[in-house]
Amino acid sequence: MGQKKGYKQTPEHIFNTAMALKKAHQEGRHSGGFQKGNLLLRMTGKKHSEETKRKQSLQKKLNNPMWNIETRKKVSETRILLGIGKGDKNWRWKGGITSENIKIRNSQEYKSWVKSVFIRDNYTCQQCKDKSSKGNTVYLVAHHIKPFSEYPELRFEILNGITFCRKCHKEIEKERMIGNKNGNRVLIK
Ligand SMILES: [Zn+2]
Ligand SMILES: [Zn+2]
Numbered sequence: 001m002g003q004k005k006g007y008k009q010t011p012e013h014i015f016n017t018a019m020a021l022k023k024a025h026q027e028g029r030h031s032g033g034f035q036k037g038n039l040l041l042r043m044t045g046k047k048h049s050e051e052t053k054r055k056q057s058l059q060k061k062l063n064n065p066m067w068n069i070e071t072r073k074k075v076s077e078t079r080i081l082l083g084i085g086k087g088d089k090n091w092r093w094k095g096g097i098t099s100e101n102i103k104i105r106n107s108q109e110y111k112s113w114v115k116s117v118f119i120r121d122n123y124t125c126q127q128c129k130d131k132s133s134k135g136n137t138v139y140l141v142a143h144h145i146k147p148f149s150e151y152p153e154l155r156f157e158i159l160n161g162i163t164f165c166r167k168c169h170k171e172i173e174k175e176r177m178i179g180n181k182n183g184n185r186v187l188i189k
Pocket of ligand 1: 125126127128129130164165166167168169
């Protein structure tokens with residue numbers, strides 16, 4: 001039901017626009033009302049009150065300096081663990097560190113990232129708009145718009161996350177890439 005409704009814009013496009021706005025905001029070039037996590041909601045055409053409520057709960061979290069400092073600290077620890085230098089933006093995962101990837105996915109900062117994405121998206125699949133209700137459990141996945149393995153610097157970027165149900169996520173991953181034995185991902189689209 002309601003499947004294949006699709007995006008007016010691709011997640012990649014939404015992400016790129018959101019990141020550009022965020023950057024402009026950080027550099028003080030943007031004077032509008034842009035707030036973290038808000039853009040995606042606006043673009044998916046949510047009702048205003050619902051949007052405001054969600055924005056507030058996310059903003060509360062983002063405004064908590066402890067949360068941010070802790071997250072940043074952990075990200076940098078993870079980077080050290082993986083041997084990724086701070087300025088090493090062109091670093092690409094070349095396989096052979098699968099156990100480290102598992103470590104990251106089990107880590108507290110990763111769990112925080114997943115939760116923030118779910119909160120922002122109101123625990124609703126952004127593809128088919130399905131969500132859990134009484135007697136109907138919808139299993140959700142926080143998907144990385146820019147792939148986890150290829151963009152380590154965006155692993156904990158909330159704007160790089162989008163909520164999908166398992167079914168839609170499977171289709172999206174299948175559509176986007178195939179996996180080889182080493183876990184390397186190859187773009188097929
Ligand atoms: Zn779905
Ligand atoms: Zn995914």
